[in-house]
Amino acid sequence: MSSQKLEAPAFDPALEESRLLDRCEQLVALAVKGGADEAEAFGTFSEVACVSFEKGDLKMAQVDDGTSIGLRVFKDGKMGFTSTNQTDESSLEEAANNACTLAGFSVPDEMNQLPEAREPSLELGDLVQPDVGAFGLEAVVECGRDFVERTVAGDSRISIDKADAQASRVSVALHSTRGVHLSESDASVGLSVFGMAVDGDDVSGFDYWGGNVRDLSRLAALTDETIERFSDAVLGNLGAGAAETYAGPVLFSPAAFLSIFISPVVSAASSIAVQRGRSALAGKLGSSVTDSAISILDDPADLELSGAARFDREGQPTSRFAIVEGGVLKSYLYNGYSSKVDDCLSTGHAAGGARSVPGLGPHAISVAAGSGGDRNAMLEALGKGLFVQRFSGTVDPASGDFSGVAKSARWVENGQVVRSLKETLISGNAFELLNEVGTLSTSTETIFSSARAPFALVDGVSVTAG
Amino acid sequence: MLTVLRKIHPASRDSPLNHQPDPTDLLLEVLTDTGEEFVELRYHRKRTRSLSVEKGRVDQAKISEHTGVGVRVLAQGTWGFASTDRFDKQAVRRAVESARHAALASASARRNKTSALPEVELARGLFELEGTGELIARPLEESLELVMRLEAQARNASSSIQSAGCGYTEIFEEKGIVTSDGAKAWTRLVRPEFRISAVAQKDGEIQRGSESVGATGGWECLFRNNAAESLADKAAKRAVDLLSAGYPEGGRKKVLLSPSLVGLLTHEAVGHTVEADFVMSGSVAAGKLGTRVASDLVTLCDSGISEYYEGAGGSMMIDDEGVRTKNTTIIEDGILKSYLHDRESAARFDVEPTGNARAWEYDNEPLIRMRNTYVAPGDASLEEMIADTEDGLLLDGPANGQADSNGEFMFGTHEAYQIKSGKLGPLMRGVNISGVAFDVLQTVDRVGKDFVWDLGSGHCGKGQPAKVDAGGPWLSCEVIVGGRGA
Numbered sequence: 001m002s003s004q005k006l007e008a009p010a011f012d013p014a015l016e017e018s019r020l021l022d023r024c025e026q027l028v029a030l031a032v033k034g035g036a037d038e039a040e041a042f043g044t045f046s047e048v049a050c051v052s053f054e055k056g057d058l059k060m061a062q063v064d065d066g067t068s069i070g071l072r073v074f075k076d077g078k079m080g081f082t083s084t085n086q087t088d089e090s091s092l093e094e095a096a097n098n099a100c101t102l103a104g105f106s107v108p109d110e111m112n113q114l115p116e117a118r119e120p121s122l123e124l125g126d127l128v129q130p131d132v133g134a135f136g137l138e139a140v141v142e143c144g145r146d147f148v149e150r151t152v153a154g155d156s157r158i159s160i161d162k163a164d165a166q167a168s169r170v171s172v173a174l175h176s177t178r179g180v181h182l183s184e185s186d187a188s189v190g191l192s193v194f195g196m197a198v199d200g201d202d203v204s205g206f207d208y209w210g211g212n213v214r215d216l217s218r219l220a221a222l223t224d225e226t227i228e229r230f231s232d233a234v235l236g237n238l239g240a241g242a243a244e245t246y247a248g249p250v251l252f253s254p255a256a257f258l259s260i261f262i263s264p265v266v267s268a269a270s271s272i273a274v275q276r277g278r279s280a281l282a283g284k285l286g287s288s289v290t291d292s293a294i295s296i297l298d299d300p301a302d303l304e305l306s307g308a309a310r311f312d313r314e315g316q317p318t319s320r321f322a323i324v325e326g327g328v329l330k331s332y333l334y335n336g337y338s339s340k341v342d343d344c345l346s347t348g349h350a351a352g353g354a355r356s357v358p359g360l361g362p363h364a365i366s367v368a369a370g371s372g373g374d375r376n377a378m379l380e381a382l383g384k385g386l387f388v389q390r391f392s393g394t395v396d397p398a399s400g401d402f403s404g405v406a407k408s409a410r411w412v413e414n415g416q417v418v419r420s421l422k423e424t425l426i427s428g429n430a431f432e433l434l435n436e437v438g439t440l441s442t443s444t445e446t447i448f449s450s451a452r453a454p455f456a457l458v459d460g461v462s463v464t465a466g
Numbered sequence: 467m468l469t470v471l472r473k474i475h476p477a478s479r480d481s482p483l484n485h486q487p488d489p490t491d492l493l494l495e496v497l498t499d500t501g502e503e504f505v506e507l508r509y510h511r512k513r514t515r516s517l518s519v520e521k522g523r524v525d526q527a528k529i530s531e532h533t534g535v536g537v538r539v540l541a542q543g544t545w546g547f548a549s550t551d552r553f554d555k556q557a558v559r560r561a562v563e564s565a566r567h568a569a570l571a572s573a574s575a576r577r578n579k580t581s582a583l584p585e586v587e588l589a590r591g592l593f594e595l596e597g598t599g600e601l602i603a604r605p606l607e608e609s610l611e612l613v614m615r616l617e618a619q620a621r622n623a624s625s626s627i628q629s630a631g632c633g634y635t636e637i638f639e640e641k642g643i644v645t646s647d648g649a650k651a652w653t654r655l656v657r658p659e660f661r662i663s664a665v666a667q668k669d670g671e672i673q674r675g676s677e678s679v680g681a682t683g684g685w686e687c688l689f690r691n692n693a694a695e696s697l698a699d700k701a702a703k704r705a706v707d708l709l710s711a712g713y714p715e716g717g718r719k720k721v722l723l724s725p726s727l728v729g730l731l732t733h734e735a736v737g738h739t740v741e742a743d744f745v746m747s748g749s750v751a752a753g754k755l756g757t758r759v760a761s762d763l764v765t766l767c768d769s770g771i772s773e774y775y776e777g778a779g780g781s782m783m784i785d786d787e788g789v790r791t792k793n794t795t796i797i798e799d800g801i802l803k804s805y806l807h808d809r810e811s812a813a814r815f816d817v818e819p820t821g822n823a824r825a826w827e828y829d830n831e832p833l834i835r836m837r838n839t840y841v842a843p844g845d846a847s848l849e850e851m852i853a854d855t856e857d858g859l860l861l862d863g864p865a866n867g868q869a870d871s872n873g874e875f876m877f878g879t880h881e882a883y884q885i886k887s888g889k890l891g892p893l894m895r896g897v898n899i900s901g902v903a904f905d906v907l908q909t910v911d912r913v914g915k916d917f918v919w920d921l922g923s924g925h926c927g928k929g930q931p932a933k934v935d936a937g938g939p940w941l942s943c944e945v946i947v948g949g950r951g952a
Contacts, residue, residue: 051572055747060538060545061572063564064829067551068532083530085551095531102527105607107614109523137571145575161747161871162929196871198748206871240872245716276521277628278665280672357526392868393898393948394878398665398672403898403948405868405876422874425716425900425948464716466900466946 010134011169013185016045020067020173021183023087027071028175030096036073036103038114040176042313043069044354049137050166051144055159056152058145063137070354073099077108083355115336115346117179120310120317122301127308128169128187131216135167135189143219147191151227155235160195161206168212180315188212188306189219190449191226197234204237205422207390207408211449212306233389233408240422243386243411243465249438250426250461251382251412253389254367254445254453260391260402261437262296262367262453264430265289267397269323269331270360271338278398280431284329290434292327295368298349299452306449307364313350314358321347323362335360367453370440378441378455380415386463387412388426400431406463423466436460488592489553489642490650493535496558497644503569504540504583505562506649508786509533509553509642510828517610519617520631527610534828537561541569543579549829583809586819588649589790593783595655596776597684601636602656604685609634616662616698623702626666626709630702635659637933641786649788657681657779657933658688659923662698666705675704676880680779680922680935687777691918704863704881707893714882714894716949720858721899722851722942726920727861727879728841729936732766733926734867735875735903737836737936740796740804741822742811744834750873750904754802760907762800765842769793770821772919772935778838779922779935782824786832791821797907808834826930833928841938844913848940851912853888859947860885863896864921873903899945906943914939 024041031039047065051058069092070083080102082095144165152158168190173183192210196203209229213222252260265281273279281289300309300318309318314336322330334342335350335358351361372378379387386406393404409421441455489509497505511533518526534551535558546569550561613632620630637657644650661678677697681687692700723731738744739751746752751759760766770791772778785791787809795803807815808823811834823832852860865878878898884891919937926934 051575054743057578058544058572058576060547060831061568062547062831063568064549066534066549066829070530079524079527081526081528083528083532085532085534098529102529102606105610106527107519107522107524107610137568141572141575159748161744195747203748203750203752203872205874237872276665277667278672278674280670355530355532357528392870392876394865396674398674401895403878403896405874405898405900405948407870422872423900423902423946425876425898425946427716427898427948462716462949464946464948466718 011047011128011187013128013171016171017173017183017185020045020171021175021181023069024173024175027069027092027096028177030093031071031073031099032177034096034100036075036100038074038177040072040114040180041069042354043067043173045171047169048166049140050164051141053144053148053160053163056148061137061141068354070356071095071099072357073103074112074114075100075103077110077112078103078106079112080106081357111337111340113340114176114178115314115316117315118317122310122318124301124303124308124310127214128185129215132167132187132189132214133169140165140167143189147223151193151230154227154231157197157199158195158231158234159198160193163193165191174315176315182311182315184310188214189216191223193226193230195234197238199238202238204234205240205407207233207237211446214303236410237408237420240420243421243424243463245463245465247460247462249382249385249457249459250463251378251387252456252458254455255447256388256391257456258367258447258451258453260395261430261434262365264395264397264400265296265434266323266362266365269329269333271332271334271342272360274332275338275341280398280400281329287329288327289329290324290327291437293370293437293440294324294327294434296324297322297366298362298364299366300363302364302366304446304449305364305452309363312348313352314346316346316348316350318348318363333360333362365451367444369442369444369454372439372441372457374441374443375455378439378457379412379417381439381457382412383415384413386424387417395430400429402430403427425464427462428460433458433460488652490644490652492555493558493642493644494650496555496562497646503566505646506538506787507558507644508536508825508828510536511640512827513638514635515606516635517613518633519613521621521629522618532827535561536825536828536830537565538831539565539569540580541566542573543581544569544573544576545580547831580810584813584819586809587790588645588647588788589651589784590649591651593651593653595682595781595783597687598638598654598656600684601658602638612694616694619695620662620664620698620702623664623699624666624706626668626706627702628665628667630662630664632662643784643786643788645788651784651788653784655682655782660688660694661923662701664702664705666709668709671709673705673708675701675708677701678923681777682772682779682781683777690777708895711893711895714859714884714897714947714949716947718944719947720855720942721945722855722858722860722940724862725918725937725939726864728938728941729921730864730867730877732839732841732938733836733921733934733936734869734877735906736766736796737768737839738869739873739903740806741834742805742807742815745805746811749871751802757802758800759802759904760797760800761910763844763910763913764797764800764907765795766797767793767795767842768806768836768839770837772838773840774917778919779933780837782837785821785823786825787823789819789821789823791837794820806834806836808832824932826932830930833930835928835932836926836934838919839936841913841941843915843917843939845915846912848914851914851940851942852885852890854912855885855942856887858885859883860890861899865896874900875903876900898948900948901945906945909944910941912942914941
């Protein structure tokens with residue numbers, strides 16, 4: 001297909017979905033002709049207009065579009081997978097033959113079966129707003145220029161290493177020998193910024209922020225929020241000093257709370273992790289696994305989050321899905337394969353793109369708010385100690401052990417931030433400490449438009465000052 | 467005047483790739499009628515073969531191929547970029563026009579216009595690294611048999627092992643780079659990776675052990691330092707041993723870093739801060755050229771060539787701007803000597819490009835990236851370094867890492883051993899370590915003599931991934947250790 005259009009017409013979701021479905025059908029037919037017992041093709045088309053900035057100045061404008069198609073086949077219970085971005089007849093034929101060849105020498109597994117078609121039931125409306133579909137390169141350049149100029153105008157000490165603005169349009173399509181025949185499109189405008197503050201010889205730690213919107217009426221709010229969040233973080237990082245070494249309560253921002261504590265729970269709730277003996281939540285369905293204040297929902301109906309979708313990577317319907325409710329583990333996440341192993345239905349959590357075999361993961365994690373008030377009230381509740389806004393470290397999803405550096409960290413005394421910090425390490429075990437969550441904030445924040453969580457005060461964290 | 471490189475490593479005569487047409491011929495035809503602006507055309511074909519097995523089940527048996535042409539045009543002092551997934555003259559011409567349109571549409575927003583790029587030696591010819599033909603010819607069935615066998619070996623190593631996983635990936639890359647100022651280079655290489663992990667469980671506690679290797683080259687390069695079977699044994703043993711290991715205490719400590727961790731230190735703590743784009747944004751290395759940033763025992767380099775022995779995972783002979791890669795000495799005897807550059811940053815700093823422009827796929831723009839980053843070896847044996855340590859930790863097994871603009875770095879380790887009075891103690895659980903890069907390098911008091919490339923299975927992330935390698939000898943220095951029971 002033609003990849004470049006000088007004056008690109010507005011994105012036409014129906015047309016792109018139709019083209020993709022045709023290619024997917026063609027590829028599945030070629031796979032069956034090549035000897036596959038079952039075949040599933042997943043195609044994506046993306047169209048991006050992007051402008052990037054370095055050091056506060058425009059660096060480059062970019063326009064791209066492209067198609068990728070992934071083909072999974074089963075032959076005598078053996079799997080093969082290929083992907084390609086070449087959609088001419090001979091390339092598709094080669095992809096089908098390669099997948100069948102791989103399946104020919106792979107290892108049989110009786111659970112290797114595609115899931116049956118099930119109709120999506122989640123009502124999301126149209127994810128492509130016409131004005132976002134038509135948001136062209138010139139509009140992106142203007143949006144990015146305004147964003148960057150306002151960011152650096154706020155304070156001369158702010159230094160932008162990289163920033164960008166982009167408009168993206170994506171279509172996906174799925175066709176299988178089990179009757180799946182689905183397509184969906186999405187479009188958004190996004191911003192991001194990465195940088196630091198420089199005040200003479202004092203170079204602050206970096207920080208970044210960003211997000212995207214499906215509704216252009218929310219772009220101004222996203223711009224304001226991104227500038228404010230980024231500027232507060234990097235300017236606050238100047239003049240960093242030492243923390244105190246202690247073990248006790250630490251206040252975590254929504255982003256830090258999500259990456260340290262919630263991510264390992266979601267990973268451990270993977271049915272594949274359970275089936276393969278690497279989940280700390282194995283055998284704990286219906287049991288209390290965290291403090292009762294914690295509720296974790298996977299919410300593909302949340303249109304403010306980028307993971308909103310009606311169906312998963314295997315075409316199975318998605319739904320609002322409780323993982324932990326009131327501290328009790330409610331369900332494991334299943335894709336087609338793991339549901340066969342446990343003889344149940346997929347929960348619609350097949351994940352991934354066109355370039356890989358479907359994996360397993362959530363769509364849009366949302367952690368329920370608590371009753372601890374706003375950010376300032378949470379600082380007061382901490383009283384004295386460490387406030388972590390970003391985490392740079394490792395979290396082992398199997399054991400729950402975490403260790404790393406508290407970034408954009410602040411030292412708090414009498415409920416007030418008194419200085420920024422450097423060389424401050426934190427460690428502990430996420431599964432153990434989730435029972436020590438004292439307070440969650442009353443409201444939640446969206447994190448890079450991918451998840452939603454509150455501030456959390458967690459006791460028992462080891463803090464090592466440099 | 468342009469200086470044209472000769473072929474520095476012509477393709478081997480028996481390469482199965484030899485029948486392929488040179489993609490730069492078509493690109494050059496497009497270039498003949500593109501006008502006055504600087505135009506760079508980069509054909510990029512990436513073919514990946516990947517196998518992944520866990521607990522006896524084949525999770526992934528994959529071949530993926532993604533091909534296209536990325537185009538950069540410098541018009542009115544502004545860059546425009548576009549790409550096409552079709553490789554024919556008409557499609558590439560359209561991409562050139564789109565890139566030109568993007569540059570012109572955004573030129574009014576660019577304040578500091580880019581003037582002409584510096585004259586530089588640009589590569590012409592075919593450059594093929596060893597191993598490409600060998601791995602193309604190696605049947606994937608053989609690799610699957612190995613992956614299945616080693617996963618089972620790790621899984622059956624102990625009754626405490628609950629599951630094991632093993633994977634093997636080959637990334638074949640073919641590029642054709644043509645620029646309007648003279649580059650016409652065709653490059654081919656392969657980067658294989660092998661990884662194995664084991665999960666052990668006892669009394670409800672879970673621990674994981676993992677090993678991985680990566681190279682640029684063939685099978686022998688990949689397993690040069692460790693046989694695949696020994697990697698499986700090591701991963702399983704580490705998972706089991708960590709079940710009964712304690713936690714080290716936190717605080718500022720003397721540590722002996724293994725070559726893999728020295729690699730992480732050089733990459734995360736130093737390498738990112740000297741990437742010229744980051745320097746221009748005000749990184750901690752800005753303005754420090756010619757000043758002391760490390761103890762005089764430290765010489766630190768980044769090279770496109772695999773120094774000391776073949777196979778380093780970030781090797782490349784030509785960068786994605788058509789510049790021949792070099793060995794860049796970043797720190798020499800403790801003094802900061804150079805940043806890492808692409809052509810544009812080299813012009814701004816009035817130096818020669820260092821060959822560090824890299825793009826992950828055809829539709830990515832080239833960015834300043836590291837290649838093989840390392841500390842040069844010294845003269846101490848590991849035994850001498852342990853014996854000279856009164857109170858400290860020996861750390862091994864790299865996890866992830868990250869560097870900050872202020873020089874603060876963090877990286878994780880999988881295992882630690884206490885050292886008391888020159889004696890090595892029992893295994894303890896891995897920790898994360900941190901420090902300010904140039905402060906830590908000032909504390910280096912011993913540098914080992916045995917050099918190892920040990921980070922070839924890693925990817926560096928900077929908006930787009932890049933295959934890199936890093937390494938060095940054992941190193942003695944002081945860092946902050948994040949332990950338990952603070």
